[in-house]
Amino acid sequence: MKRRAGLGGSMRSVVGFLSQRGLHGDPLLTQDFQRRRLRGCRNLYKKDLLGHFGCVNAIEFSNNGGQWLVSGGDDRRVLLWHMEQAIHSRVKPIQLKGEHHSNIFCLAFNSGNTKVFSGGNDEQVILHDVESSETLDVFAHEDAVYGLSVSPVNDNIFASSSDDGRVLIWDIRESPHGEPFCLANYPSAFHSVMFNPVEPRLLATANSKEGVGLWDIRKPQSSLLRYGGNLSLQSAMSVRFNSNGTQLLALRRRLPPVLYDIHSRLPVFQFDNQGYFNSCTMKSCCFAGDRDQHHNWKWRAQAVSFQPFLGLTRNGDADVTSNLCLAFLLTP
Numbered sequence: 001m002k003r004r005a006g007l008g009g010s011m012r013s014v015v016g017f018l019s020q021r022g023l024h025g026d027p028l029l030t031q032d033f034q035r036r037r038l039r040g041c042r043n044l045y046k047k048d049l050l051g052h053f054g055c056v057n058a059i060e061f062s063n064n065g066g067q068w069l070v071s072g073g074d075d076r077r078v079l080l081w082h083m084e085q086a087i088h089s090r091v092k093p094i095q096l097k098g099e100h101h102s103n104i105f106c107l108a109f110n111s112g113n114t115k116v117f118s119g120g121n122d123e124q125v126i127l128h129d130v131e132s133s134e135t136l137d138v139f140a141h142e143d144a145v146y147g148l149s150v151s152p153v154n155d156n157i158f159a160s161s162s163d164d165g166r167v168l169i170w171d172i173r174e175s176p177h178g179e180p181f182c183l184a185n186y187p188s189a190f191h192s193v194m195f196n197p198v199e200p201r202l203l204a205t206a207n208s209k210e211g212v213g214l215w216d217i218r219k220p221q222s223s224l225l226r227y228g229g230n231l232s233l234q235s236a237m238s239v240r241f242n243s244n245g246t247q248l249l250a251l252r253r254r255l256p257p258v259l260y261d262i263h264s265r266l267p268v269f270q271f272d273n274q275g276y277f278n279s280c281t282m283k284s285c286c287f288a289g290d291r292d293q294h295h296n297w298k299w300r301a302q303a304v305s306f307q308p309f310l311g312l313t314r315n316g317d318a319d320v321t322s323n324l325c326l327a328f329l330l331t332p
Contacts, residue, residue, distance in 0.1 A: 049086055051079050051093045057120075058106050062113040068130070070116050072104030078118045078128060098126040098135035108148040110155040117158055119145030125160055127172060139176045141168070147192040153200045159183070161190035167205055169217065183220045186210055192238045192284070198245035202262075206236035212250045214262060228258075229266045238284040251285050 054074030061083075062068035069081040071093075078100075079093040086093070102121035109116055115136065119125040125139040125148065143164035151157035156172050167190050169181040184190065188209035196202035202224075203215045211234040213223035227248070228234050235253035242249070247268070248260045256272040 047087055049081060049093070051081075052077070055103075058104055058118075060107045060109060062109050063111055064113070068109075068113060070107050070109065070118075072100075072107055072118055072120070074103045076100040076102065076104060076120075078104065078107070078116065078126075080116070080130065080133075094133060096128040096133045096135075098128050098138075100124070100126065105144065105146050106148045108150050108158065110150045111152060112155060115155070117148050117150065119148050119160060125158075125170075137172060137176050139170055139172075139180075142166075147190065147194075147206075149194045149203070151195050151200050152197045159193045159195060159203060161193040161205060163189040165189055165207075167193050167203070167215070181217075181220070183215055183217060184213075184223070185221065191236065192240075194239060194241055196241050196245040196262075197243060202245070204239045204241060204248055204262075206239040206250060208235050208237075209233065211236045211252070212239050212248065212260070214248075225262075225265060227260050227265050227267075240284075240286050249285050257285060 049069075049071075052071065052073050052075050056071055056073040058072045060070050062070075067083060069083055069086070070078060071081065072078045076099050078096040078098065080096060081093045082091070085091040096116065096118075098118070100118065100120050100122050104118055104120040106119045107116065114130050116128040116130060117125055118128065119141075121144045123141045123143055123145065125141065125145055126135055127137040127139070128134070129136050139160075141160065141162050141164070143162050145160050145162050147159075147161035149159045151159075157169065158172070159167060159169050161167050165184075165186040165188055166182055167184040169183055171180075183203065184205065186207055186209075188207055190205055190207050192204075192206035194204050196204070201217045203217065205213045205215060205223075207213065210226070212227040214225040214227070215223050227250070234255060236250055237253060238251040240249050241247070241262075246262060248262055250258050250260065252258065256270045258270045259268045260266075261268055
């Protein structure tokens with residue numbers, strides 16, 4: 001069926017979309033409607049959250065509804081934002097008392113949102129108490145920490161990925177000076193790690209040379225699966241499970257974002273687009289939507305997404321991402 005010309009004005013409203021779909025039955029009308037709504041939409045709510053003095057490298061929403069947002073970056077501070085207050089007023093964020101000695105690269109909430117973990121270039125992970133803002137513990141590493149993930153079934157267990165090529169499993173009940181459990185040890189840096197939200201014995205990793213891997217905590221030092229088919233040795237920067245633990249979304253250097261089923265090395269889909277190129281500034285990715293139907297990826301200075309998203313914005317003309325930009329696309 002040929003596309004009908006001249007539908008632009010009517011396709012920006014819900015009524016126009018439904019009438020055109022009823023008249024013409026074009027399956028591509030839905031995609032066209034979403035594109036036009038995003039391009040011409042006036043109900044895209046945006047709020048700049050001002051608080052950092054340097055690049056914002058890490059952001060995480062709290063679990064079970066996103067009441068809190070935690071952010072960290074080159075100013076070495078961890079800021080905690082109450083989202084409803086931040087959206088509707090100019091309330092300042094809470095600065096957690098523990099401060100890093102260098103850039104912060106990663107953050108994580110525990111499942112109860114009572115603790116925040118932060119890691120970065122100063123080769124340590126700081127454990128913060130949300131209610132008191134006090135530092136509860138510090139876990140020393142041998143190199144910069146790039147990724148953090150808390151076990152979905154045990155708030156005492158967290159995983160860290162580091163520039164020294166190790167993925168470590170820590171128990172906060174043990175002495176921070178003790179030896180953590182080493183899940184993986186490669187010559188190249190691990191940029192990301194995440195527990196499977198349904199099967200916590202499984203973890204996914206992104207490595208700078210070995211690509212995306214799946215690991216079983218019961219079988220350390222050897223991955224269960226390397227993703228990518230014949231191109232499994234790829235530089236990967238970020239990896240995330242969907243909410244039911246059946247799929248992985250990953251970012252790879254100089255390649256498009258990719259979606260995998262966890263049991264198959266071959267991609268389900270690659271998110272490529274004309275003019276898209278990822279060399280070194282892409283940082284992280286995530287699933288979004290009530291059924292994980294959207295896949296979001298975050299650039300150094302902007303965000304691309306569909307429903308609600310938070311990104312990093314430039315401060316004036318300087319190459320500094322010191323503001324947080326919160327936006328909601330209000331879809332019908």
